[in-house]
Amino acid sequence: MAQSRKDPKxxxxxxxxxWRSDGRYSYRYTDPANGKRHTVYAPDLxxxxEKEKLIKRDLEDRILTDTAIKKMTLNQLFERxxxxxxFADSTRTNYLRTWENRVKFEIGTCRVTQLLPSHIKAYYTYLSQQGYAFSTIKFIHNMIYPALEMAVDDDIIRKNPSKSFSTDYGKAPRKREALTVSQQEKFLDFVKKHVVYKAHYPMLVIMLGTVLRCGExxxxxWSDIDTKLKTVSVDHQLIYKNLGEGCQFYISTPKTYAGIRRIPMTQEVQDAFKAQRELNFMLVKDRNYEIDGYKGFIFTAKSGRLxxxxxxxxxxxxIVGAYNQQEKANAKKEGRDPELLPKISAHIMRYTACTRMAEQRMDIKVLQYxxxxxxxxxxMEVYNHLAGMDRIEKEIARLDGLVMNG
Structure with missing residues (x-):
């Protein structure tokens, strides 16, 4: 098409x-990063x-201007x-599955260079309105943010549009409550005396004495238990997930490097392991079940399966259901209100164990380990959630004692 150094005006x-004969204006430039020539168009000068200003600003800031980069979507950036x-296989699978189900067909189709903070916030708000929990939205944010941070490092964009994240997104997480000392004692005493559930007593003692995660x-x-050094070694965990071949058991590394540790055993925990070994000898039919080279698992079904x-x-x-049923019956006979146990999960057991250690003023760095x-x-969250006024009164009394003795 014919071109002119002056426009019709x-x-x-x-x-x-x-100026082009079709009435449009064009601007051609060379990207110094790769030597490629590019052309942009506009209906008026x-x-x-305005487009030229942005291009020159991009070139001055060394922002990549290659057409493919400019068209890159958030999905493509996430792949990069x-x-x-x-990542551990389980973590990578979790990331990819969450992205596929929650992000890919939503904000994932947006171009990276066109994403604004308002787009990110609107997406998180949308997830909130769909009923997703705060933890889920935070998990998604923890995938989006570092991907966009990489785009900043690669000079694809100037600023990360996902920098801001509000704790107001999603349904508030359920407040975790550790068992009280009284609840813990009642729970264990009930299990210890129960004709059926007493077989689980050693496992519960070990859970409370080692603060292990459920997968750990x-x-x-048994090779993780050193009776001479009186320690429990943690360098792996067992997971049951679909990593592409259907749901199966896999051995995985702990959640973080800090998860690899050696935990000293109390005498109570040592006795519990001894009792568990005796139970396994009497009850477990097949004790040679193997997964990924690991065998001799301590806690199994009676068949030996994991x-x-x-x-x-x-x-x-x-156990909680049976306890509460019995407590209701006893309370009715005695004409009093029942003192029921709350719902207890493996996570609550770990949280309870951690709380007991914090209450005993275990050094914070030791507890972290x-x-x-x-x-x-x-x-620190555990320390911050210890019983309110009771804890305050005890601390004031302790300080008062120090002053008086001083």
Whole structure:
């Protein structure tokens, strides 16, 4: 098409600018990063020059201007991000599945260079309105944010539009409540005396004495128990997930590097392991079940097959149900209100164990190590949730004693 150095209105065109016979204006430039020539179009000269300003600003800031980069979607960026990271198979599967189900066909189709903070916030608000929990939205944010941060590092965009994240998104997480000392004692005493559930007593003592995560507990093997050093070694966990070949058991590394640890055993925990070994000898038919080279699992079904995480929770739910049924009957006979136990899960058992240690003023760094927390802030939450006024009164009394003795 014919081109002119002046437009029909007599305005002088700058270098790279042209007026076209179809009435549009164009601007051609070379990307110094790769030497490629590019052309942008506009219906009038003022709009073209606004585009030129943005292009020059991009070039000055070394923002990539290749057409393919400019058209990159958040989905494509996420693929690039995942290719740069090493994850455990279970973690990678979880990331990819969540992205496929929650992000891919929503905000994932947006171009990275066109994403604004308002787009990200609107998406998180949408998830909130759909009833997703805060933890789910935070998990999604923890995938989107680092991917966009990589785009900033690669000079694809200037700023990360997902920098801001509000704790107001999603349904508020359920407040975790540790068992009180009284509830814990009643719970264990009931199990110890119950004709059926007493077989689970050693496992519960071990859960409370080692603060293991559920996957770490069911993944324990006898080779992890050192009776001479009196320690429990944690360097793996057992998971039951679909990693592409249907739901199966897999051995996985702990959640974080901090999860690899050696936990000292109390005498009570040692006795519980001894009792568990005796139970296994009497009750478990096949003690040679093997998964990924690991065998000699401590906690199994009577058949010898491994326990799924929900099997541990079901045991706890059933025990609480039986206890509460008995407590209701006793309370009715005695003409009083029943003192029921709350719902107890493997996570609540771990939280309870951690709370007991915090109440005994275990050093915060030691507790962090035993729990396998990568960040001390997670451990601090336990200290911050210890019983309110009771804790305050005890601390004031302690200080009062120090002053008086001083």
């Amino acid at each position: 007599g305005r002088k065109l700058k270098e790279g600018e042209s 003022p709009e073209l020059r 991000y995942m290719a740069t990271r090493e 507990l069911i993944g324990l093997t 326990l799924m995480p929900n099997a541990v929770n079901n045991v706890l739910y059933n 035993v729990m396998g927390h990568a960040h001390i802030g997670v451990t």
